[in-house]
Amino acid sequence: MEIAGKKAIVTGGSRGLGREIALTLKALGASPYVISRTQSGIDEMGREFGIPGAAVDVGDEGQVERFFGGYAAEHGAPDIVINNAGVTADALFIGKKGDNLSKFPLSNWEKVMNVNLTGVFLCAREAAYYMVMRGVRGVIVNISSICRAGNLGQTNYSASKSAVDAMTVTWARELSRFGIRVSSVAPGYVNTDMLKDIRPDVMEKIIANIPVGRLGETDDVAQAVRFVLENDFFNGRILEVDGGMRI
Numbered sequence: 001m002e003i004a005g006k007k008a009i010v011t012g013g014s015r016g017l018g019r020e021i022a023l024t025l026k027a028l029g030a031s032p033y034v035i036s037r038t039q040s041g042i043d044e045m046g047r048e049f050g051i052p053g054a055a056v057d058v059g060d061e062g063q064v065e066r067f068f069g070g071y072a073a074e075h076g077a078p079d080i081v082i083n084n085a086g087v088t089a090d091a092l093f094i095g096k097k098g099d100n101l102s103k104f105p106l107s108n109w110e111k112v113m114n115v116n117l118t119g120v121f122l123c124a125r126e127a128a129y130y131m132v133m134r135g136v137r138g139v140i141v142n143i144s145s146i147c148r149a150g151n152l153g154q155t156n157y158s159a160s161k162s163a164v165d166a167m168t169v170t171w172a173r174e175l176s177r178f179g180i181r182v183s184s185v186a187p188g189y190v191n192t193d194m195l196k197d198i199r200p201d202v203m204e205k206i207i208a209n210i211p212v213g214r215l216g217e218t219d220d221v222a223q224a225v226r227f228v229l230e231n232d233f234f235n236g237r238i239l240e241v242d243g244g245m246r247i
Contacts, residue, residue, distance in 0.1 A: 001079070001139055001229050004029030009071070009078045011058055011123055012085030013051075014041025016192040017143065020218035021082055021225050022051055028226070030080065035067065037085075058085050058119030068126035077130035080229060083120045083142045083164075087112055088194060090153045109156045116160035121167065124182070128175055137179030141228050142168050143221075144186035146242045161186070165238050172236030181235040185224045188242025190216040211244035 012018040013034025022032040034053035042053035089108035131138040148161035171182040
């Protein structure tokens, strides 16, 4: 795909990876449109970078349907959709402090699944619907994670990202007949706000296990997304961008 001139929607696009991806797409000549849960983030993207957006809860079917319907009516079907919105809510499956046991909270499970899994499903479904309706040979990129293989304290997050990759393969097989490609990019540990609560000693151990000797940067992931978009033979696969780390 030639990125210049294409219409792109980036979920979770007002900060972190989503923000970097949106800025990269704009620099390459695309017209990005970001969605986020917070209006303040949307306002900042518009004010600082001239990138429009809308506040949408990606886990709410009604909101997602209304957004994509309105977008398609005004702009036509998107050519590119980056499903980047994601959250964490970590806890041990069974925790123990002294004689006290704790269970992984169902609320943590539901919070993460609603955004990371249901949100990806809904946004990809609506995007594909309008792409097929308008005859757009588009690309959907889902942001996965190295943690899809399982990670301590992340039952919910790991399960959600593993499921995203399974959906990616399924959609690639189903949508290829319409000229739509679907793939995932699976980052390792990237220097974003999502890592801000990790203790310094734990962070040192994480970096020590990354062969390239550093955290990833948002641009590393944005360039991986660019590769997926531009390479028309890349489809139904998960591109790991983790500095050589394996969990």
